[in-house]
Structures are given as structure tokens and as C-alpha cells.
Amino acid sequence: MSGAMHSSTWSTFLKSIASFNGDLSSMTAPPFILSPTSLVEYSQYWAEHPDLLLEPNFLVSEDKDNKDEREAMSLKRIIAVTRWFISTLRSQYCSRNESMGTEKKPLNPFLGEVFVGKWDDKSAGGKLGETILLSEQVSHHPPVTAYAINNEQNKTVLQGYNGIKATMSATSINVKQYGHALLEYKTLEESYLITLPPLHIEGLITASPFVELEGTSYIQSSTGHIAVIDYSGRGYFSGKKNSFKARIYRDKLSSAHKDNALASISGQWSGKSYIAKGHSSPSSSDELFYDAKEKVPERLIVKPIEEQHPLESRRAWQKVAEAIKKSDYDLIQQEKSSIENQQRDLRKEERSAGTSWETRWFDHVDYQSEHSQDPFISLSSLANLSIHNAPSGSLRGSKHDNGDAKHWRVSFQKWDEESEIKI
Ligand SMILES: CCC(=O)OC[C@H](C)CC[C@H]1O[C@H]2C[C@H]3[C@@H]4CC=C5C[C@@H](O)CC[C@]5(C)[C@H]4CC[C@]3(C)[C@H]2[C@@H]1C
Numbered sequence: 001m002s003g004a005m006h007s008s009t010w011s012t013f014l015k016s017i018a019s020f021n022g023d024l025s026s027m028t029a030p031p032f033i034l035s036p037t038s039l040v041e042y043s044q045y046w047a048e049h050p051d052l053l054l055e056p057n058f059l060v061s062e063d064k065d066n067k068d069e070r071e072a073m074s075l076k077r078i079i080a081v082t083r084w085f086i087s088t089l090r091s092q093y094c095s096r097n098e099s100m101g102t103e104k105k106p107l108n109p110f111l112g113e114v115f116v117g118k119w120d121d122k123s124a125g126g127k128l129g130e131t132i133l134l135s136e137q138v139s140h141h142p143p144v145t146a147y148a149i150n151n152e153q154n155k156t157v158l159q160g161y162n163g164i165k166a167t168m169s170a171t172s173i174n175v176k177q178y179g180h181a182l183l184e185y186k187t188l189e190e191s192y193l194i195t196l197p198p199l200h201i202e203g204l205i206t207a208s209p210f211v212e213l214e215g216t217s218y219i220q221s222s223t224g225h226i227a228v229i230d231y232s233g234r235g236y237f238s239g240k241k242n243s244f245k246a247r248i249y250r251d252k253l254s255s256a257h258k259d260n261a262l263a264s265i266s267g268q269w270s271g272k273s274y275i276a277k278g279h280s281s282p283s284s285s286d287e288l289f290y291d292a293k294e295k296v297p298e299r300l301i302v303k304p305i306e307e308q309h310p311l312e313s314r315r316a317w318q319k320v321a322e323a324i325k326k327s328d329y330d331l332i333q334q335e336k337s338s339i340e341n342q343q344r345d346l347r348k349e350e351r352s353a354g355t356s357w358e359t360r361w362f363d364h365v366d367y368q369s370e371h372s373q374d375p376f377i378s379l380s381s382l383a384n385l386s387i388h389n390a391p392s393g394s395l396r397g398s399k400h401d402n403g404d405a406k407h408w409r410v411s412f413q414k415w416d417e418e419s420e421i422k423i
Contacts, residue, residue: 010207017204020168025108025143031329033209035096035104036321038313040115042106043135043147045091046158046181048297050119050131050151052084056185057154058127074190075248075262078225079275081183081192082246082265083290085219085229089269090292093199093211094242103201103209107317109137109145110343111357115313117300118423121153129153132423133300134415138359138408139163140343144179146362148410155186161362161408162196165391173201176391179407182376193220193379195393197231212241213269217393220383222375224251225262231269242270247279252384265289309421360421361414367405374409 009030016027047053056077061069096104115135121128131151138146138161146161160181167174177196184191197217203209213231220226229246247261254260259279266282267273267289275289276282282289308315316339323331350356367377367387380387380396389407390400 014204017168017173020166022166023142024105024164024166024173027105029105031324031327031332033102033105034324034332035100035106036317036324037096037104038107038109038113038115038317039143040109040113040135040137040145040313042092042162043115043145043149044117044133044300045095046088046147046160047119047131047133047149048091048299049084049087049295050121050128050298051123052080052087053131053149053158053183054128054151054154054156055080055084056190057156057187060188074221074223074225077188077190078192078219078221078223078227078248079263079265081221082219082227082229082248085194085227086244086246086265086269086273086290087292087295089213089242091297093213094270097210102203102207103211107320108143109140109313110316110339111137111140112311112360113137113313113316114309114311114360114421115302116421116423117302119298119300122298134361134410136360136362138362138364144408146359146408146410148361148412148415150412156184157186157410158183159410160194171205173204175199175201178389178392180376180392182374182379184375189222191222191375191379193218193376193383193385195219195385197229197393198391202233213244215393218383218385220252220379220385222379222382224382225249226252226255226383228255240268242268244269244273245281252382268292303422307422312421361410361418362408363411364406365409367407376407 013030059073059076059080061073063069117133119131121130129151131149133149135145135147138144142163144161144163148159150157158181161179163178165176176198181194195217197213198215199211199213201209202212212233217229227246227248229244232243234241246265248263249255249260261279263275263277264279264282265273265275270292272291273289274282274284274286276286305315305318319335320332323335384396386394386396386401388401388403388405394400
């Protein structure tokens with residue numbers, strides 16, 4: 001499609017943004033902006049660098065009785081966790097631009113849609129072992145995706161969920177993320193709570209949308225250490241797009257003053273970033289922290305579509321994905337409606353039978369009725385974060401710190417009992 005063709009449908013699309021009702025998935029975006037990939041696949045972006053996710057397992061002090069050495073190693077580990085987290089951002093927020101030219105509108109997963117796969121051990125000597133991904137659309141209204149990434153050999157589990165609330169300004173789409181990630185290194189008996197930054201979509205006017213992160217996100221360790229990460233785009237303090245500054249403190253209390261920082265990291269999460277000791281802001285003459293362009297992401301291994309279960313994403317959306325790749329608008333609508341009609345019939349059957357859809361591998365845990373033993377409660381209080389269903393990273397006592405406190409948690413027992421869907 002030439003730019004001129006785009007601009008006519010795109011300008012009508014931009015006008016539709018003006019009448020935005022809050023639910024992005026209900027908007028009819030022009031076909032050229034549609035992605036053939038379902039949102040349930042985005043969970044894979046949390047572990048396209050399995051080596052970085054697992055690295056803290058290999059940063060332990062030999063001398064258990066040496067307090068200073070233990071302290072030094074726990075600081076090294078939260079720095080390694082921050083490096084892993086920064087390494088996920090290019091895949092999370094730039095991969096569509098890199099593969100398809102612009103950010104795209106993902107397919108809106110149906111309730112119960114699943115996506116599974118694995119990363120093989122690419123390390124020398126097999127110290128990493130296999131890592132698997134389970135991803136499930138646990139809610140359709142509003143859309144919520146839950147995921148778990150499990151590495152048995154190193155007893156490391158990353159689990160979390162994501163939902164969004166979007167609002168529109170004249171020129172950009174503003175997105176608040178809901179949910180969080182919990183990272184547990186069971187051998188180390190150490191865990192981390194990771195919150196999700198707000199984002200906005202820029203480039204809408206020029207029909208070349210891309211994600212820019214904003215605000216602040218946190219990584220809280222069970223050792224007390226906390227990483228506070230501030231995001232900015234072009235025109236902000238650093239003037240470059242995809243910029244961030246991360247400061248690591250001994251605990252939440254000392255994060256009140258920037259000069260208490262034990263380490264400072266800054267640069268671009270989609271490019272190079274640097275690290276310096278203490279609170280001084282690092283520059284390219286300091287030690288390289290991470291280079292997002294240099295490290296190649298490891299693609300998840302997903303079995304061929306013909307071996308997939310009907311609930312698996314690429315099989316379920318196969319005809320729609322092919323129609324999108326052919327830009328065959330009528331076929332896209334036709335194939336999408338057949339999936340939507342199947343879903344409507346399922347919901348109708350459930351209503352008349354008085355049943356409701358059972359989530360497959362995840363439980364909706366109510367933290368107000370049961371203080372589940374998982375570290376979410378202790379990590380949230382270390383970070384002074386709300387345990388409620390507030391925008392991710394909301395502080396305790398903030399205006400959203402009330403209402404439900406229900407969060408999605410993986411049940412590996414249910415995965416072990418799974419008989420139909422295989423990795
Ligand atoms: C409906 C309006 C429309 O189609 O506008 C077209 C534009 C492509 C902008 C809207 C879409 O932009 C997409 C970007 C998506 C986020 C990208 C990455 C993540 C991180 C992941 O861990 C969780 C999901 C999340 C937040 C995606 C959520 C959905 C976003 C905002 C898509 C917008 C519909």
C-alpha cells in the first residue's frame with residue numbers, strides 16, 4: 001500500500017480515536033496496522049535472554065560467614081536482575097517496529113487462548129538447562145494475560161500477569177499497565193517483585209506508531225535492595241528516545257535521596273546503557289552495563305501448528321494471520337467473526353448451563369481473604385507498594401490503594417496434570 005492509500009484510511013482511523021471508548025481492542029484499526037500475532041504471545045518477551053534471567057543463580061558468595069561478601073553478592077544479584085529486566089524491554093516494546101516497520105495492533109486473545117514453548121540451553125556445559133513458557137488469556141473483558149516461565153534445573157520461576165487501561169489524547173494513546181511479575185530463585189531463597197511502567201504510543205499522526213515508556217517502575221528484592229527505574233523519551237532530560245535512569249538502593253527508605261544510590265545506570269533500554277558506582281550519573285566513559293542491539297534475543301521454540309491443540313494461539317488464529325499477511329480485508333473480517341461467533345456461542349452455553357469458563361493453569365488469588373504464602377505481600381510492603389488492583393507500581397496510600405486485591409498465580413500442579421497441551 002502506498003503512503004497515500006495509508007493516509008486516507010489512517011486519517012479516518014485517527015478521527016475514530018476521537019470517539020475512543022476506553023477499549024483499544026474494540027477499535028477497528030485499518031488492516032495495515034493489524035499484527036498477525038496475538039497478545040497472548042507477548043509473554044515470551046520476558047525471557048528471550050534466558051542466560052540473563054538465570055545469571056543470579058551463579059552470583060553467590062563462597063564464604064557464607066563473611067557478611068560483607070554476602071552483602072556485596074546480593075548487590076551484584078539485583079544489578080544482574082536489573083540487567084535482565086532492561087534486556088526484556090527491546091523485545092517487549094520494539095519487536096514489531098523491527099520486524100514489521102511500525103508498532104501494530106495485536107490480535108485480541110479469546111478467553112482460554114494459550115501459548116506455550118521452550119528455550120533450549122545455549123550455554124557451554126549445560127549450566128542453564130531448559131526453560132519453558134506457559135501463557136494463558138485468563139480474562140477477555142478486560143483482556144488479561146497470565147504467564148509463567150519455569151527453569152527447573154536452577155529452580156527459577158518468573159510468573160506474572162498483564163492488563164492495560166488506555167486513554168487517548170489528541171495525538172497519543174496513553175496506557176497504564178496493571179499487574180506485576182514475581183521472580184523467585186528458590187535455591188537462593190531470594191525473590192523479586194517487578195512492576196510495569198506506564199507507556200504511550202507516539203507517531204500516530206505520521207502513521208508510524210511506536211511505544212515510549214514513561215514514569216517509574218520498581219524491582220524490589222527480598223534482601224531489601226530496590227532498583228528505581230525512571231523512563232523518558234526524546235525531548236526529555238536525555239533528549240534520546242527509549243531512555244532510562246536506574247538507581248539501586250539498600251532499601252526503600254534510602255531511596256528517598258538519590259545520593260544514597262549504591263549504583264547508577266543510565267542510557268537507552270533499546271540501545272547502550274552504562275553503570276557507575278554510587279549516585280553519579282554514568283556516561284559512555286563508564287562501564288558498559290548492557291547493549292540491547294548487540295545481544296541477539298533467543299526466539300522461543302514453538303511446535304508446528306499441525307501439532308498444536310485448537311486452543312493454542314497460532315493454530316486458532318492461523319486463518320486470520322494468513323489473511324492479514326495477504327492484506328485481504330474481507331477475509332480478515334470473515335475469519336475473525338467466525339472465531340468471535342464461536343466464543344459468543346460458548347459464553348451463551350455457559351450462561352444457560354449456569355457455569356463459567358475455568359482458567360487452565362492459573363488461579364485468581366484474593367490477597368484480602370487469604371494471605372497466600374507467596375512473597376508478594378512481603379515484597380510489596382518492603383517497596384511500600386499497594387497490594388490492590390491498582391496501576392502497576394502504585395504506592396501504598398495513593399488514591400488507587402483500595403478495592404480488590406486479586407492477582408493471578410500459576411499452579412504448576414495444574415500444569416503437571418495437563419494431558420492435552422504439550423510444549
Ligand atoms: C486500537 C488503536 C490502534 O490500533 O492503534 C494502532 C497502534 C498500533 C497503537 C495501539 C496499539 O499499540 C500496541 C502496543 C501494545 C503493547 C506493547 C507491549 C506490551 C508489553 C507486554 O508485556 C504487555 C502488553 C503491552 C503493554 C501491549 C498492550 C497493547 C498495545 C498497547 C497495542 C495497542 C492496541
